[in-house]
Amino acid sequence: MTKPVDGIRTIMTMAPVIPVIVVEEIAHAVPLAQALVAGGLPCLEVTLRTACAIDAIKAMSRVEGAFVGAGTVLNEAQLAAVQEAGARFIVSPGLTPSLGKAIIGSGIPFLPGVATATEIMLGLDMGLDHFKFFPAEASGGLPALKALAGPFTQASFCPTGGITASTAPGWLSHPQVPCVGGSWVAPAGLPDVARITAMAQHAASL
C-alpha cells in the first residue's frame, strides 16, 4: 500500500469552499483570482476545460495569497503540464489506477473524484482517504453521501457538482465534509470583481 498523500487535508481546510473555475479568456484570470482571494477563498481549482487553462494556472499562481490547483486532470500528460505551470494540487473528476499511481508518485496533493463504494475502495487501496464526491447532487445528494460515508469513517469528502450558496451549509454540516467545491462563486465571463468578492466573502463565512 502506498503512503497517503500529505497535504490535501490542509488544502481542504483552508476555506469551506473551493471555487471551481473555468477561464474562457486569459484576461479574466488574474482579476478573478484577486476577487476570490480578497473575499477569503485562497484555494482555487482551475479546470482544464479551456484552451487557456494552463496559462490561467500560471497567471493566477502569481496572485498574492492564491493557492492554485488544477482540475479536470485526466491523464499523465496533463499532470506534467499543470505541474510545470505551477499547480499546487490536483483534482480529477474520477480515479483510475494509472492516473492515481502517477499523481501519488509525483507527491503533489491529490483529490480524486468518487461516486461509489467501489471507487472509494480503489482510492483507499492506493493510500488515499480524501475524495471529491462528484457529481454530488446528481449522485443522490447529501443522503447518498451520508450512506457512503457510513462504512468509510476514515474518508473525508469535498462534494462538488450542483452545489449552491444555499445548499452548501447542509453539506458542510456533515462531519466528513471539511469543504465543498463549486462554480457558483466564479461565474463565467468578465469578472465583476465587487460581486465575486461579495460571493466569496459569503462562501468563506459558511
Ligand SMILES: O=C(O)C(=O)C[C@H](O)[C@H](O)COP(=O)(O)O
Ligand atoms: O471539471 C471538473 O474537473 C469537474 O470535475 C467538474 C466540476 O468540479 C463540476 O462540474 C463543478 O460543478 P458545478 O459547481 O455544479 O459547476
